[in-house]
Amino acid sequence: MSSEQKILSTDGIPLEESLKQAEKKNKIKAFLLVTPLLLFLIITYIIPIADMFSRSIDDKMVTNMLPKTYKAMEQWDGKELPPEEVFKAFYLDYKILVENKTAGKLQTQLNYEKNGFKSVLKKLARKQKKFEEGNYKEQIMKVHKRWRNVDYWRAIKRRAPAYTYSKYLKGVDMYSNEDGKIVQVAEDRRIHRILWSRTLEVAFFVTLFCFLMAYPIAHLLATLPMKYSNLLMICVLLPFWTSLLVRTASWMILLQQQGLVNDFFVWIGLVTDDNRPEMMYNKTGTYVAMTQILLPFMVLPLYSVMKTISPSLMRAGKSLGATPGVAFFKIYFPLTIPGIGAGCLLVFILAIGYYITPALVGGASGTLISNQIAYHMKSTLDWSFASAMGLMLLTGVLVIYWIYNKLVGVDNIKLG
Amino acid sequence: MALPKYTEPHYRIWHYFYLFICGCVFFFLIAPLFVIFPLSFNAEEFLVFTDGMKRLDPDAFSTRWYKDMVYGTKNPWGLAAKNSFIIAIFATIGSIILGTLAALGLSSRHMPYKGLIMATLISPMIVPLIISGVAIFFFMAKVGLAATHLGIILAHIILGTPFVVITVTATLSGFDHSITRAASSLGSNPFNTFMKITLPLILPGVISGGLFAFVTSFDEVVVVLFLAGLDNTTIPVQMWTGLREQLSPTILAVATCLIVLSILILVTAELLRRRSERLRGINR
Numbered sequence: 120m121s122s123e124q125k126i127l128s129t130d131g132i133p134l135e136e137s138l139k140q141a142e143k144k145n146k147i148k149a150f151l152l153v154t155p156l157l158l159f160l161i162i163t164y165i166i167p168i169a170d171m172f173s174r175s176i177d178d179k180m181v182t183n184m185l186p187k188t189y190k191a192m193e194q195w196d197g198k199e200l201p202p203e204e205v206f207k208a209f210y211l212d213y214k215i216l217v218e219n220k221t222a223g224k225l226q227t228q229l230n231y232e233k234n235g236f237k238s239v240l241k242k243l244a245r246k247q248k249k250f251e252e253g254n255y256k257e258q259i260m261k262v263h264k265r266w267r268n269v270d271y272w273r274a275i276k277r278r279a280p281a282y283t284y285s286k287y288l289k290g291v292d293m294y295s296n297e298d299g300k301i302v303q304v305a306e307d308r309r310i311h312r313i314l315w316s317r318t319l320e321v322a323f324f325v326t327l328f329c330f331l332m333a334y335p336i337a338h339l340l341a342t343l344p345m346k347y348s349n350l351l352m353i354c355v356l357l358p359f360w361t362s363l364l365v366r367t368a369s370w371m372i373l374l375q376q377q378g379l380v381n382d383f384f385v386w387i388g389l390v391t392d393d394n395r396p397e398m399m400y401n402k403t404g405t406y407v408a409m410t411q412i413l414l415p416f417m418v419l420p421l422y423s424v425m426k427t428i429s430p431s432l433m434r435a436g437k438s439l440g441a442t443p444g445v446a447f448f449k450i451y452f453p454l455t456i457p458g459i460g461a462g463c464l465l466v467f468i469l470a471i472g473y474y475i476t477p478a479l480v481g482g483a484s485g486t487l488i489s490n491q492i493a494y495h496m497k498s499t500l501d502w503s504f505a506s507a508m509g510l511m512l513l514t515g516v517l518v519i520y521w522i523y524n525k526l527v528g529v530d531n532i533k534l535g
Numbered sequence: 536m537a538l539p540k541y542t543e544p545h546y547r548i549w550h551y552f553y554l555f556i557c558g559c560v561f562f563f564l565i566a567p568l569f570v571i572f573p574l575s576f577n578a579e580e581f582l583v584f585t586d587g588m589k590r591l592d593p594d595a596f597s598t599r600w601y602k603d604m605v606y607g608t609k610n611p612w613g614l615a616a617k618n619s620f621i622i623a624i625f626a627t628i629g630s631i632i633l634g635t636l637a638a639l640g641l642s643s644r645h646m647p648y649k650g651l652i653m654a655t656l657i658s659p660m661i662v663p664l665i666i667s668g669v670a671i672f673f674f675m676a677k678v679g680l681a682a683t684h685l686g687i688i689l690a691h692i693i694l695g696t697p698f699v700v701i702t703v704t705a706t707l708s709g710f711d712h713s714i715t716r717a718a719s720s721l722g723s724n725p726f727n728t729f730m731k732i733t734l735p736l737i738l739p740g741v742i743s744g745g746l747f748a749f750v751t752s753f754d755e756v757v758v759v760l761f762l763a764g765l766d767n768t769t770i771p772v773q774m775w776t777g778l779r780e781q782l783s784p785t786i787l788a789v790a791t792c793l794i795v796l797s798i799l800i801l802v803t804a805e806l807l808r809r810r811s812e813r814l815r816g817i818n819r
Binding site: 339354356360366369414492509517520 | 553554583782790
C-alpha cells in the first residue's frame with residue numbers, strides 16, 4: 120500500500136471526506152436544536168425591538184393630513200410666499216380636517232414647529248366656512264396677517280419629511296428651531312435631562328451601596344463553615360425568591376410616617392414624635408428599597424468568586440510579614456475583582472431600567488426614566504417618543520452589557 | 536469563626552465590628568419580609584402595629600383579612616390566582632422545552648456562532664423589562680394577541696427561557712458525552728438516548744431552570760401591565776393596583792401567602808442544587 124493511497128472508510132469513501140460530512144451533520148444537528156427558540160425569539164422579540172426604531176422615527180401624521188399641500192409645495196423653493204396652488208391645496212386639505220374634527224392634531228403639531236401657529240389656524244378654521252371659490256391666496260391672507268409671513272409656510276414645509284429624529288432630540292431636551300438649528304429647550308422645561316441624570320445617579324449609588332453591603336457578608340458566607348453559611352445563605356436567597364411587589368410593599372409599610380423605622384427614630388430620640396421625616400415618595404425611599412431588593416444580585420456573584428479563593432493565600436501573606444490589612448488589599452481584594460465586576464454591572468443594568476419600585480415608593484422626585492417611558496406609553500399615547508426613549512436606554516444598557524461580556528463573559532453568569 | 540488566642544486587641548475589636556456590620560446587613564435583607572407577617576393578622580384596618588398588638592392582646596389579632604382574601608365580595612384574588620397559575624405553568628412548560636433544546640444544541644462542540652447565539656438567547660434577561668414590555672406589546676397588538684392568555688404566556692416564555700438556557704447549559708458543562716455515544720453504539724436511537732440517559736442526568740438543572748422561569752412568570756408585572764385586559768389580571772397586577780390605590784391589609788395577607796410560596800420554592804431549589812452537585816461529582 121503506497122502512502123499516496125487514501126484511507127477509506129467502510130463505505131468506500133475517503134476517510135477525510137467522511138469525517139467532514141459527519142462534522143457537517145453534527146453542526147446541522149446542533150443548529151436545529153437551537154432553531155426553535157432562536158426563531159421564536161427573533162419573531163416575537165428581536166424584530167419588535169427593531170420595529171421600535173422605525174416607530175420612533177416615523178412622522179407621517181402631518182404628511183398624511185396635508186397630502187395636497189405637500190404635493191403642491193414640491194415646486195415651491197421657500198424663498199417667497201408660495202403660489203396660489205399651494206394656498207388652494209392647503210385650504211382644501213384643512214377644510215377636510217376641520218370637517219372631520221381632526222384639525223386639533225395638526226394645530227398642535229404645527230405649533231411645535233412655529234410658536235403661535237395654533238391661534239392662526241384656529242382663526243382660519245372659523246373664517247374659512249365663508250370662503251368663496253377662487254383666489255384663495257387673497258382670502259387666506261385676509262384672515263390673519265401672519266399668513267403673509269413666509270416663515271409660517273416654511274414651518275409647514277419643514278414638517279414634510281415622513282421621517283424625523285426629533286423624538287430623540289426631545290429625549291435630551293433639544294429641538295430643531297425655525298432655522299433648522301438644533302438648540303436646547305428653555306431651562307425650566309428640561310425635564311428629561313433631569314430624569315436621565317437622576318436615573319444614572321440612582322443606579323450608581325444603588326450599585327455602590329449594594330457593593331459596600333454585599334462585600335462583607337459575601338466574605339463571611341465564603342469563610343464560615345458550611346453548616347453556618349448555609350443557614351445565613353437563606354437570608355440572601357429568601358429575598359431573592361420573594362416577589363418584588365411583596366418586598367416593595369414591606370418597604371412601604373416600614374417607611375411610612377407612622378411606620379416602624381420612624382417609630383424607631385422617635386424611640387432613640389433622633390426626631391420628635393410630631394416631626395417625623397417623610398421617607399417615602401421621594402429619593403430616600405427609592406434608594407433604600409432598591410438597595411435591599413438588588414442586594415442579592417451583588418452577593419451571589421461575589422460569593423461564588425470568594426468561594427474559590429483559598430484561605431491559605433492569606434495565611435501565606437501573613438506568614439511573610441504582611442499585616443491583615445495589607446494582606447487583604449494586596450492578596451484578597453485583587454482576586455475578588457471579577458466578582459465585583461460581575462455584581463456591579465448586573466446591579467447597575469437592573470437598576471438603570473427599574474420601574475416598579477420607583478413608581479410605588481419614588482413619588483415625584485424619585486421616578487426614573489422607565490417611569491417616563493411607561494407614562495408616554497399609557498397616558499399620552501406618544502408611542503414614538505416612548506420608543507425613542509426606550510431605544511436610548513437600550514443603547515446604554517447594551518454598551519454596559521458589552522463591557523460586561525468583555526470583562527466576565529456572559530457564560531459565566533451564575534444563578535443561586 | 537473563632538479568633539486565635541494570640542490575636543491583638545485592635546484586630547479583635549475590628550473583627551467584632553465586622554461581624555456587627557454583617558449582622559446589620561443580614562437584618563436589613565431579611566427583616567422587611569417579617570414585618571408583613573404579623574401585620575396581616577391585624578384586627579384593625581390600619582397598617583401600623585396597634586397598642587393591642589404590642590401587648591400581644593389576642594383581640595388585636597384576627598384572620599379577617601385572610602377571610603376577605605378568599606371570600607371577599609368584590610375580591611379579584613381568586614381570578615387573579617387562577618390566571619397567575621395557568622399562565623405561569625404554561626409559560627414554564629414552554630420555557631423548559633424551548634430552553635432545554637437550545638441548551639443541548641449550544642453545549643455541542645460543533646455549534647457554530649456560539650457566542651452570538653448565546654447572547655441573543657439570553658438578551659431578554661439583560662434588556663430592561665420596560666423595553667421588553669413595549670416591544671412585546673407592539674408585537675402582540677399587531678398579531679391580535681394583546682389581552683389574551685396566550686399572548687401573556689408567550690411573553691413570559693420569552694422572559695423565562697434565558698434562565699432555563701443558563702441553568703441547563705451549566706449542568707451540561709460537566710456532562711460526559713461518551714455516555715450518550717455508548718448508548719448509540721449499543722443501538723439506541725437519539726430520542727431514546729435523550730429520554731433514558733441525558734434527561735435523567737440533567738433533570739436537576741432543567742427543574743431549577745424551570746423554577747426560575749416559574750417565579751419570573753409568577754412575579755412578572757411590567758409586561759403584563761401592558762398586555763393584560765380585565766380578564767387576564769394576575770396576582771402581581773392586582774397587588775400593583777392595590778399598592779397604588781390603597782394599601783389594605785388584604786394585600787398583606789396575599790403577600791404572606793406569596794412569602795410562604797417563595798420559602799417552598801427556595802427549599803426545592805436548594806435541594807435540587809445539592810442533588811445536582813452530587814450527581815456532577817462536585818464535592819465540597
